[in-house]
Amino acid sequence: MFSLGLVMFILSCAIFQAFPVSSSNNYGGLFPELYQISCPQANEIVMSVLEEAISKDPRMAASLLRLHFHDCFVQGCDASILLDKNSAFKSEKEAGPNKNSLRGYEVIDEIKAKLEQVCPHTVSCADILALAARDSVVLSGGPYWEVPLGRRDSKTANFNKANINIPAPNSTIQNLINLFNKQGLNEQDLVALSGGHTIGMARCVSFKQRLYNQKGDNLPDVTLEKTYYNGLKSICPTSGGDNNISPLDVASPIRFDNTYFKLLLWGKGLLNSDEVLLTGNVKKTKELVKSYAENEAIFFRHFAKSMVKMGNINPLTELKGEIRNSCRRIN
Ligand code: HEM
Structure with a gap:
């Protein structure tokens, strides 16, 4: 008797045969065409839930990008x-970087419920996160990229790793580079992906x-531009107000564009981790900030490329993991 996992694996192989992909489109076992036969409505369903x-x-676009x-x-x-x-x-949800901060779980639940109705036990929650991130960027005016698909869902979460691996907002440039390197991502990926902060909000804390x-030394960060600094102080008083929020890109907080990088050049980056890309004394990251601020097309191209790279970090493929019925629980 075949296990369901084995049947899914054989089906994936059959689809792979039906849609042979060139080596440039093969991302370590993931490929964009995966659901073309098994769930042709997948993209449409994700997009329609997100639009609403x-x-x-x-x-919500920002929150879903961050979730991935x-x-x-x-x-x-x-x-x-x-x-x-x-x-x-x-759960990872309760770890420091996520608690009272990550949003969008209900939107993923809604997408999953709709997908289960139309093509049961087919589209993984991990793939839904990757598609939702891409579509959120597109709906905010950012670049489109093909999302390699075929990630399966884990049967466990790692609270400790969530505390260790996700960079803190007060990180130094070297912390950031190290944490990204640990995931196989380089300095260009770090700067391009930090451009995700062109949308969304952060809490005062x-x-x-x-x-x-x-x-x-009880003094402010000298790199902050004066009027911006005064505005932030009015949102975040010395004591209390830790959950008050401010846009990461104060000029266009719901538009995916290169303004985030322009603001960095003007001393108007919100997080320390944003600021150090420019002033952290690493030539490469500094040059990239300037180049993305000057040329949105280069930023968009690099962002899309780095999103595919990030989306390809250690996927569970073949018989590993499972396709969850509910994204909140293992089967
Ligand atoms: C480079 C290291 C990074 C650090 C230190 C960092 C840190 C943070 C912090 C502290 C917040 C605000 C959380 C809060 O106050 O509740 C935030 C928000 C956000 N981050 Fe990052 N982040 C990093 C990289 C990224 C990357 C790679 C992406 C996506 C490609 C991303 C996308 C976002 C988005 C879109 C928001 C706004 C979310 C919302 O409004 O719900 N961040 N980030």
Whole structure:
């Protein structure tokens, strides 16, 4: 008797035969055409749920982009971020970088429920996260890229790794480079992907240190432009207000463009981790910030390329993992 996993594997192989891909389109076992036969409506369903969710709440695009990033940096892009805690493990949702901060779980649930109705047990939660990230960028005015597909879902989450692997907002440039290198991502990926901060919001707790005590001397970060700094202080008082929010790109917070990089040049980057891309004394990251600020097309091209690279971190393929029925629970 075949197990369901084996049947899915054979089906994947058959589809791979039906849609042979050139080596340039083969991303370590993932390929964009995967659901063309098994769930041709997949892309359409993801897009239609997102269109509605983002029209109701424009920030949702940013939240979904971030969800994919936080998934991929912890044991690979395997939807581990979506698992609720159970008796066997703590959830990644409760880890420091995610708690009271990550959003969008309900939108993923809605997409998954619709997909299960139309093509049961076919589209993984990890692939939904990758498609939702891409479509969120497109719906915000950013670049399109083909999403390699075929990630399967993990049967476990890793609370500790979520605390260790996801970079903190007060990171130095070397911390950032190290954490990205650990995932097989280089300095160009770091700068291009940080451009994801062209949309979305951050809580005061994520950048307050820069306003009041950047170096433990009760003084602000000197790189902050004066009027921007004053505006931030009015949103984030010395005490309290830690959950008040401010846009990561103050000029166009729901538009995916290269303004984030222009703002960095003007001393108007929100997080320390944004600022150090320019002032952290690494020539390569500094040059890339300038080049993306000057040329949006290069930023878009590099961003799309790095998203594919990030989306390809340690996927579960073949017989590993499972296709979850609900993204919040293992089967
Ligand atoms: C380079 C290291 C990074 C650091 C230190 C970092 C840190 C943060 C922090 C602290 C926030 C605000 C969280 C809060 O206050 O609740 C945030 C928001 C966000 N991050 Fe990052 N991030 C990084 C890289 C990335 C990458 C690679 C992406 C995607 C490609 C991304 C996409 C986003 C988005 C879109 C938001 C806004 C989310 C929303 O409004 O719900 N970030 N990030």
